[in-house]
Each structure stands twice: as structure tokens, then as C-alpha cells.
Amino acid sequence: MNNKITGRSGFSSSFGVLAATLGSAVGLGNIWKFPSLTGANGGAGFLLIYLLATLLIGLPVMIAEISMGRAAKANPITTLQRLAPKNSLPWWLIGASGVLAAFLILSFYSEVVAWVFAYVFKAIGGSILSSDRHVTESAFGALISDPVQSLLWQWGVLVFIGGILLMGVTKGIEGITKKLMPVLFLLLLILCAVSLTLPKVAEGLTFLFRPDFSKITSGVVLTAMGLAFFKLSLGMGTMMTYGSYFRDDQNIPATTFRVMIADLFVSMLAGIAIFPAVFSFGFEPSAGPSLVFITIPAVFSQIPGGQLLMIAFFALASVAATGAMLSMMEVPVVVLHERFGMSRTKATVLTIAILVVLGSSCALTNSTLANFKLFGMNMFDLFDFASSNVLLPLGGILLALFVGWVWGKDNFLQALSNHGALGNGAIASMVFFLLRYVSPLLILVVMLKGLGLF
Ligand code: PHE
Numbered sequence: 001m002n003n004k005i006t007g008r009s010g011f012s013s014s015f016g017v018l019a020a021t022l023g024s025a026v027g028l029g030n031i032w033k034f035p036s037l038t039g040a041n042g043g044a045g046f047l048l049i050y051l052l053a054t055l056l057i058g059l060p061v062m063i064a065e066i067s068m069g070r071a072a073k074a075n076p077i078t079t080l081q082r083l084a085p086k087n088s089l090p091w092w093l094i095g096a097s098g099v100l101a102a103f104l105i106l107s108f109y110s111e112v113v114a115w116v117f118a119y120v121f122k123a124i125g126g127s128i129l130s131s132d133r134h135v136t137e138s139a140f141g142a143l144i145s146d147p148v149q150s151l152l153w154q155w156g157v158l159v160f161i162g163g164i165l166l167m168g169v170t171k172g173i174e175g176i177t178k179k180l181m182p183v184l185f186l187l188l189l190i191l192c193a194v195s196l197t198l199p200k201v202a203e204g205l206t207f208l209f210r211p212d213f214s215k216i217t218s219g220v221v222l223t224a225m226g227l228a229f230f231k232l233s234l235g236m237g238t239m240m241t242y243g244s245y246f247r248d249d250q251n252i253p254a255t256t257f258r259v260m261i262a263d264l265f266v267s268m269l270a271g272i273a274i275f276p277a278v279f280s281f282g283f284e285p286s287a288g289p290s291l292v293f294i295t296i297p298a299v300f301s302q303i304p305g306g307q308l309l310m311i312a313f314f315a316l317a318s319v320a321a322t323g324a325m326l327s328m329m330e331v332p333v334v335v336l337h338e339r340f341g342m343s344r345t346k347a348t349v350l351t352i353a354i355l356v357v358l359g360s361s362c363a364l365t366n367s368t369l370a371n372f373k374l375f376g377m378n379m380f381d382l383f384d385f386a387s388s389n390v391l392l393p394l395g396g397i398l399l400a401l402f403v404g405w406v407w408g409k410d411n412f413l414q415a416l417s418n419h420g421a422l423g424n425g426a427i428a429s430m431v432f433f434l435l436r437y438v439s440p441l442l443i444l445v446v447m448l449k450g451l452g453l454f
Contacts, residue, residue, distance in 0.1 A: 010245035017250050018258060019181060020323075021066075021242055025263040026181070027324025028112050029231040031317050032292050034267040035274045037227055039285035042215025043207040046224050047271075049216065053228035054260060057442060060434040061234050061396045062256045064403045067415040069243025070252070075334040076237030079244065083407055091406070094398045095335065098237030101391040102331040104383040105236075107359040109328070110161075111380065113321040114153035114363070115293060118143055119314040128297045129307050131281055136294040144290075147367040154363045155356055161325050162352040165333060166345060181323075184316040187309065188266065191273035191296070194303050204276030207285060222450025225443065226388035231263060233324070235392030235399070237331050252416055253427050273299065389450065397443045404436030 011017045038046050072079035077095030084091040122128045128139045143149060195201070229235045246252070274292065277299045278285050287294065296313065300306035329351055336347035361369060361379040374382055403412055409432050416428050448454045 010247065014247070014250060017246055018255055020245075020327075021239070021255060021259050022181060022262055023320075023323030024233045024238055024242060024327030025231060025259050025324070026184075026266050026320050028109065028116070028317070028321045029227070029324065030263065030267040031270050031320065032112055032116075032289070033227065033230065035270050036288050036291045037223060038208070038271060039275070039278065039291055040288055041220045041223060042212055043275075043285070044209050045211040045213050045216050046220060047208065048211055049221055049224040050227055051264075053225040053446075054232070054264070056434065057225065057396060057439045058228045058232045058234060059256060059260055060431045060439050061229075061399055062232055062239055062260070063253055063416070063431050064399050064412075064435055065234065065237070065239035066243035066246060066252050066256065067412065068399075068403070068407070069240035070246045070248070070250075071411070071415040073244045075244070075338045076240045076331065077335055077339055079240055080402070083411070084402070085406070088406060091398070091402055094395055094402070095237055095240075097391055097395055098235075098240075099332050099335055101236035101387045101395065102238075102328050103354060103358060104387040104391070105230075106325065106328050106355050108362040108380045108383045109321075109325060110157050110355060110359050111150065111154050111363045112289070113157045113318070113325060114150065115140075115143060116314055116317050116321055117157055118149070118153050119293065120311060120318060123297075123307065123311040123314050126307055129301045129310060131298045131301045133281055133283055133294065133298065136297045137290070139297075140290050140293045144366040147364055150363040150367065151360060154359055157325075158352050158355050158359065161322060161329060162348050164322070164326060165329055165348050180316060180319045183312075184320055185266070185269075187313050187316055188269040188273060190309065191299055191313070192269055195273045195276045195299055198276045198280040198299075198302070200279035201276040203279040204274075205272070207279070208271050208275045218446075218449035218452075221446050222389050222393075225393060225446050225450075229392035229396060230388045231267070232260065233327060235395030236328075236387075237395075238327050241330050241334055242327065253431065390447075393443050393447050397440045397447075400435045400439040400443070404432065404440070 011020055038050075068079055068083060069076075072082040074082060075095065076098050077092045080091040080095050119128070122139065122143075128136055130136055195204070198204075233239055243252075246255075270292075274295050275285065277283070277295045278291070281295065281298045283291070283295055283298075285291070297310060300310040300313070303309065329348075332351045332354075333344065333347045336342045336350060337344050340347075342350070361372075362383060365372075365378040365380040369379065372378065377385060409429075412432055412435075413425075413428050
């Protein structure tokens with residue numbers, strides 16, 4: 001749909017809005033990052049902190065971003081310039097930091113997407129379908145330690161995503177995510193059902209649901225909060241950009257709440273599918289980024305027709321990852337297009353070109369650049385840390401402060417209202433309270449502690 005006033009295109013239906021927003025939120029954050037981090041950080045205690053961060057920080061920041069985007073109908077930088085009073089602080093820098101975060105995340109995310117794409121083909125080949133952990137572990141190891149494969153898959157992913165973006169907002173993003181999300185839910189449900197029949201199901205579920213607080217350090221809390229930002233696509237302008245495509249009659253708090261619940265649901269399903277298998281087949285819960293790629297094939301090896309279902313699973317994970325990547329790329333593309341006057345085509349091509357270079361450093365972390373470290377981390381881990389644990393939370397603090405103290409309550413309530421009626425008055429006031437006082441303070445304390453700054 002074309003907005004008559006601004007000439008920008010937007011989402012055409014209420015379901016489309018939900019599907020696209022959900023398409024941004026649900027991605028490898030749910031299927032890959034959530035299980036890996038939960039496993040590496042001790043299980044249920046981590047999960048609990050993650051949940052608190054989602055409620056007290058994620059929800060309000062998401063509502064803030066979407067309402068700002070819809071109010072200003074522009075890219076994140078212009079949005080902040082439009083909403084901030086003249087001669088105030090350079091709030092637009094939040095948008096600029098979002099562009100930087102997008103490039104950092106896309107650099108390593110595109111490599112994980114590359115593994116997922118490669119696994120579709122490996123699944124077709126059939127060699128990874130095994131409950132022997134040595135087989136699944138060495139298959140994954142062989143893929144990530146091969147520099148040529150790693151690079152080529154990543155570049156393939158980048159070109160593929162660029163192609164979809166060139167088709168435009170409505171057709172590209174809305175069309176694809178709308179159709180395939182429900183199928184992914186279904187497959188995850190099947191995986192859970194299988195996993196729940198495995199021998200060590202009790203151990204897996206205990207790990208996931210019974211908190212052990214001895215594992216919680218300030219670093220773990222920061223990681224859990226970073227995950228909340230990452231999974232809900234917050235703190236870098238993605239939701240602001242999507243908000244700018246929202247229709248005026250869309251109920252923002254309700255949409256946000258649904259997205260959060262659905263996103264959580266997918267993560268829980270992934271957790272329930274993976275942890276019983278981890279214990280039953282003798283994997284290490286703390287295996288990190290490889291966890292999903294080594295356990296999922298083992299689960300599928302337990303069922304008749306497992307190979308076909310595994311192909312479907314990785315294909316659908318590719319779709320989920322694609323939806324999320326599209327939303328990330330939208331940030332630099334729309335900034336280059338609207339702020340720097342480039343055509344969308346040029347903006348997309350430039351973004352891809354930058355990512356081919358920057359992303360290579362992440363693609364090669366398990367081969368050629370294995371020993372190249374900055375701040376004690378390889379590029380993959382560094383980009384992940386710098387984005388999830390620094391830039392996104394920082395964006396979150398500044399957004400919350402902006403809404404709470406600069407944009408103000410009246411403007412915020414106005415932006416949330418549907419056709420002039422201030423529906424959700426009480427909810428909106430509560431969200432405003434969180435944004436003004438609670439979220440910024442919480443994020444600040446968690447960041448300073450987690451980064452060891454006080
Ligand atoms: N939320 C996405 C996921 O879970 C990742 C993402 C992060 C997307 C930031 C957009 C912006 O995979």
C-alpha cells in the first residue's frame with residue numbers, strides 16, 4: 001500500500017503487520033542463539049533473567065520504537081530529527097548507532113544463516129542424519145573450518161537477501177514471511193514431541209526450567225539482557241523502521257504483546273526440542289554456537305521420515321532467518337536511500353558490498369582467521385558482543401530516555417492512539433512510566449556491572 005501523504009510504501013493489512021514484525025523478531029535468535037546461550041549460561045536461571053528483561057525492558061522499548069516510527073514515518077535518523085525539539089541534543093545519533101549495529105550483526109548473522117542454508121543441502125545428502133555425536137559434530141566442524149565453503153555460502157546468502165530487498169517492502173517482506181511462519185511452528189512442535197520421548201527428557205527439562213542461581217554472574221545477566229534486545233530486534237532502529245510502515249489504525253501495544261509472546265513461544269519450543277536431546281545423546285549443553293547444528297540432526301534420526309522433516313526444518317529455519325535479515329538490512333538501506341538520496345537499488349547493492357567485506361572476517365573465524373583476535377575475541381564473537389551487549393542496550397537506554405524525558409507523555413500517548421481515541425490509556429501510562437524510570441536505569445546498571453565498569 002502506498003501512503004498518500006509520504007509516498008512511502010507500507011504494510012497492507014493488519015495480519016501483514018503482525019507477520020512482518022514477527023518475521024523480524026523470530027529468526028536464528030530463537031532457533032540458534034537462544035538454545036546456545038541458555039545452554040552455555042546454566043539453563044533456567046538464565047531463562048528467568050531473560051524473561052524479566054523482556055518484560056521490563058523489551059516490551060516498553062519495542063512499543064517506544066514502533067510508535068516513534070509510526071509518528072514520524074521515516075528512517076531512524078530522520079525519525080529522531082523530526083521528533084526531537086530544535087536545538088536539542090543530537091538524538092539522531094541513535095539512528096546512526098543502529099546502522100553500525102546492523103552492519104555488525106549482519107556480518108556474523110549472515111554466516112550463521114549460511115550454515116543453515118548449507119544444512120538444507122547436507123540434509124538432502126543425508127550424511128548428517130545420525131544419533132552418533134561424532135558424526136554430527138565432525139560434519140559441522142568440517143563445514144565451518146573450510147574457508148572456501150564458509151565464504152561462498154555467506155556471499156550466496158547476501159546476494160539472495162539483496163535480491164529479495166530489491167523487490168520492495170510490501171511484496172518482498174510481507175509476502176514471504178506471511179506464508180511460511182505457521183509451518184515453522186508446526187515443525188518445531190513435531191520436534192518437541194519427538195524430543196519428549198527421549199530417554200533423558202527429565203534431565204533436559206530440569207536444565208531448562210529449574211533455576212540454579214549459582215551460575216548467575218553479572219556477565220550472564222548482561223548476556224540475558226542482550227539476548228532480549230537481539231531476539232526482539234530492538235535498540236537499532238529495526239522496529240522503528242517497521243513502525244514507519246505501520247497503519248495508523250494498528251494497535252501498537254497489542255501487536256507488540258503478541259509478537260513477544262509468539263517469539264517466546266518459538267524459543268521455548270526450540271529449547272524443549274533441543275535440551276532433552278542434548279542429555280540423551282551425550283552432547284554438552286555448553287557447546288555454544290554449534291549446539292543446534294549437532295543436536296537437531298540427532299533428534300531427527302529418531303523418527304521415520306526424519307530426513308524429509310530435517311530438510312523441511314532447515315529450509316524453514318532459512319525462511320525465519322531470511323525474515324530477520326531482511327528487517328536488519330532495511331535499516332542501512334532505508335537510511336542510505338532517504339538520507340543520502342541513493343536509489344533503493346544502489347543502497348541495497350552498497351550494503352551488500354560492505355557486508356561481503358566485513359562479513360568475511362566472521363566467516364573465516366574458524367579457519368584462516370582463527371588466531372586473529374581483538375580484545376581477546378575473534379571477529380565473530382567480538383561483533384556479537386559489541387552489538388548485543390553494548391550497542392543494542394545503549395540504543396535502548398537512549399530511546400527510553402528520549403521518549404520518557406524529551407518526546408514526553410502527551411506525544412507518546414498521542415502516537416499510540418487509534419484514530420484519536422486514547423485506547424489503552426492505563427497500559428500506555430504504565431509503559432511510559434517504565435520508559436521514563438525503570439528501563440533506562442535497569443539497562444544502565446546491568447551494562448555497567450556486566451562490562452565490569454563498576
Ligand atoms: N530478532 C532477530 C532474531 O531473533 C535478529 C535481529 C536482531 C533482527 C536485530 C533485527 C534486528 O533472529
